[in-house]
Amino acid sequence: MENNLPILPEPRSIVTERHLLPPAPPMGILLDMIQSTRNQAIALAGLTQAVLLVQQIAKEGEADQESMAVSIGSTLKIDAESVEDVYGGLGGLRKGLVKLRQQLGDKLHIDPENARYGALLVLLQSKLEKRPRAREQVRAGVEKAAACARKSSLLDESVLEILAETYHDHISPLGPRIIVSGERIHLTNPANAHKIRSLLLAGIRSAVLWRQCGGSRLKLLFNRRRLGHELQNLLEQL
Secondary structure: OEEEEEOOOEEOOOOOOOOOOOOOOHHHOOHHHHOOHHHHHHHHHHHHHHHHHHHHHHHHOOOOHHHHHHHHHHHHOOOOOOOHHHHOOHHHHHHHHHHHHHHOOOHHHOOHHHHHHHHHHHHHHHHHHOOHHHHHHHHHHHHHHHHHHHHOOOOOHHHHHHHHHHHHHHOHHHOOOOEEEEEHHHHOOHHHHHHHHHHHHHHHHHHHHHHHOOOOHHHHHHOHHHHHHHHHHHHHOO
8 A cells, every 4th residue: 555655854964065066067077968869868867767766775675786786875975086986987877867858758668756756856856956945954964974974874764864864854854855655664664764765855956957058848848758768778778
């Protein structure tokens, strides 16, 4: 039996300006190099993968640990030489690339829940972008989590708790709140709640990167075929 339970206001930091919310082209990449359909596809796959993992935890109580580490690691990534380097290479985004290609394909295979969560994260990111104080608080939370991860691991409970609190305290209140559907037994588990909020924060980070790469709702609407072609090329590289 499924329950619609609100994911409480989320943790307090998202990533520093250099991480999640850089106002300028991140990681020293030239703007004309960053703004490409290929990079938009990679960032959108990162967002899609984070949402997919949220769905799996909410409904099954678990998700692929390797994919989770990639998503959480992208939130804490400070420096990178390319967009794909934010995710440690294309290999860790396989699930997101496959799911996004499905979402852009035949309407019969579209996952409306995944699309809804993704759209809400993009909306939250746009609201966060207009609130300097909230961005600073998210940055502080992400930096705290990164410091903790250096002493333990990316998926350590303390790291996930910090990221979850950051999302809960500083992003969720911006609204609209994302109501995650799933099994009550999984949603009421504190460890799962931390994972879900941490992954929502990872989705915000990918939404930021997607915007920086030139992504927009209009481009997503009118360039679906081109984006799908790029996704196929990326998958063939794996």
